[in-house]
Amino acid sequence: MTHDLKLYLVHEFPLAIFVGSRIHYRSGYPYNQYGSYLPGPDGEYNTADDIDHTDPLYGEGVLLQGDRGSYRYPDFVQIVLSIQKDVSLGRWGMMTAIIDIIDLFNNQVVLERDEDEGANFGKDLVWNSPSALTFQLKYSF
Numbered sequence: 001m002t003h004d005l006k007l008y009l010v011h012e013f014p015l016a017i018f019v020g021s022r023i024h025y026r027s028g029y030p031y032n033q034y035g036s037y038l039p040g041p042d043g044e045y046n047t048a049d050d051i052d053h054t055d056p057l058y059g060e061g062v063l064l065q066g067d068r069g070s071y072r073y074p075d076f077v078q079i080v081l082s083i084q085k086d087v088s089l090g091r092w093g094m095m096t097a098i099i100d101i102i103d104l105f106n107n108q109v110v111l112e113r114d115e116d117e118g119a120n121f122g123k124d125l126v127w128n129s130p131s132a133l134t135f136q137l138k139y140s141f
Helices: none
Strands: 004-013 017-026 033-036 062-065 076-088 094-102 110-113 124-127 132-140
Touching: none
Parallel strands: none
Antiparallel strands: 004 017, 017 076, 033 062, 076 094, 094 132, 110 124
């Protein structure tokens, strides 16, 4: 079973400075190992002598290795820290400065792995983006 939990926190400090956080936890998604198979002794695919466990999502020539969902990606945890300060400009409006630190601890989690049989099976292919810092200015009137 996959779990997905999001927690939002905010606190107002003196001088109207707001510090907030978004914490996102997701357990690793399951994935499968696929390989190719050869036709049975008659030399033809989709006949009674073919190997079982073909995956209908992938069509002819693809064999599901092991049980469906028998491998899992690592758990994903991301923390975003946000600092906000509002400055009143009187009758001219409000200026807001916002600093966001995305992925505070630079948690480089694997998002995709090689699912084909062979030496590269399970090799990490894609990771989430590294930490980022954003600065925003907002004017409202």
